[in-house]
Amino acid sequence: MKIFDQSRQHLLILAVLLLLPLISSSKTKKTSDIKHPKNTKTVSQLMQQLKKRVLSKKFHWDLSLFTDEGWSHKSHTVNGLPLIYWTCGDRESTNASLILSTVHGDEVTPVYFGFRLVEYLKARPELCKDKFVVVAPIVNPDGFLRYRNGTRSNYHKVDLNRNFDTPDWHKDALHLWKTKYAKRRRYYPGEKPASEPETKFQMWLIDEFKPVKIMSVHAPLNILDYDGPKTPEALKLSQKYFDSIQHLRETVKKATPELKFFAFGNFPGSLGNYAGKQRGIPTITAELPTTKASLAPYYFGMIEKGTRIFIEQEVKDSPIRASANSD
Numbered sequence: 062m063k064i065f066d067q068s069r070q071h072l073l074i075l076a077v078l079l080l081l082p083l084i085s086s087s088k089t090k091k092t093s094d095i096k097h098p099k100n101t102k103t104v105s106q107l108m109q110q111l112k113k114r115v116l117s118k119k120f121h122w123d124l125s126l127f128t129d130e131g132w133s134h135k136s137h138t139v140n141g142l143p144l145i146y147w148t149c150g151d152r153e154s155t156n157a158s159l160i161l162s163t164v165h166g167d168e169v170t171p172v173y174f175g176f177r178l179v180e181y182l183k184a185r186p187e188l189c190k191d192k193f194v195v196v197a198p199i200v201n202p203d204g205f206l207r208y209r210n211g212t213r214s215n216y217h218k219v220d221l222n223r224n225f226d227t228p229d230w231h232k233d234a235l236h237l238w239k240t241k242y243a244k245r246r247r248y249y250p251g252e253k254p255a256s257e258p259e260t261k262f263q264m265w266l267i268d269e270f271k272p273v274k275i276m277s278v279h280a281p282l283n284i285l286d287y288d289g290p291k292t293p294e295a296l297k298l299s300q301k302y303f304d305s306i307q308h309l310r311e312t313v314k315k316a317t318p319e320l321k322f323f324a325f326g327n328f329p330g331s332l333g334n335y336a337g338k339q340r341g342i343p344t345i346t347a348e349l350p351t352t353k354a355s356l357a358p359y360y361f362g363m364i365e366k367g368t369r370i371f372i373e374q375e376v377k378d379s380p381i382r383a384s385a386n387s388d
């Protein structure tokens with residue numbers, strides 16, 4: 062009996078030893094594919110690709126928007142493109158805004174908006190005075206550059222606005238996708254929350270720069286949506302803060318009459334859920350009316366005032382920046 066046990070044990074060890082290289086090599090390959098794209102591109106290469114795309118699609122946009130200068134980046138997309146952002150003003154200011162654009166790659170007009178906004182702010186340094194502004198003009202460059210017309214999702218075919226790490230993700234995200242969205246690939250939330258580099262990038266921007274307000278620009282629903290805490294009690298916020306973010310919502314809404322104000326509600330893994338509902342950061346989503354490239358400059362003019370007011374408006378008694386200052 063004892064001999065039998067021993068030989069069985071030997072066989073088991075032998076089997077593990079034989080299989081080990083197979084298991085570890087497949088594991089290494091998988092993680093390296095996801096986290097460290099082999100051929101990372103430079104900012105200049107990204108700009109070349111964007112210009113090429115804009116030209117070949119005959120968007121007739123000013124190509125000088127895609128300048129090589131002044132960008133920062135922290136990480137790369139699945140396909141190795143740099144995830145860029147631009148900042149202006151005083152990092153210590155309590156009036157810090159984060160503006161995100163092109164989370165969905167097939168939404169063309171927000172690409173123009175993001176890059177145009179950076180040029181607009183560069184030409185008007187007074188708008189950043191005593192404030193801090195972070196602009197990430199193209200959160201999903203892989204999606205924008207993919208196939209003929211780009212894709213909503215990223216290179217892994219994940220909808221980045223369903224991939225944030227929200228408390229309801231595990232319970233509801235995949236379930237909703239299978240039922241409400243009938244497994245339509247455009248709305249696939251990923252296998253797990255925050256699995257995608259572009260989601261991690263946005264979460265990093267929020268952690269790193271501690272914006273007291275966030276704006277994200279999409280198309281083509283023609284609405285202005287707002288996510289934030291429903292009551293001050295929900296997140297133990299002060300009444301002063303709550304009144305201040307309501308005021309922000311109202312003034313931006315008033316300055317953007319062309320977009321219909323509509324509370325869309327939020328989804329498991331969406332930015333509005335992650336930043337607005339969970340963290341209490343007022344989050345405005347501007348959905349431009351169409352994805353027609355030729356109308357992009359017009360749309361910029363349409364929400365220019367609302368965007369400027371969003372940047373200017375102070376958020377009083379913000380718990381986000383209070384903790385940032387005491388760090």
Ligand SMILES: [Zn+2]
Pocket residue numbers: 164165168279280
């Ligand atoms: Zn979108």
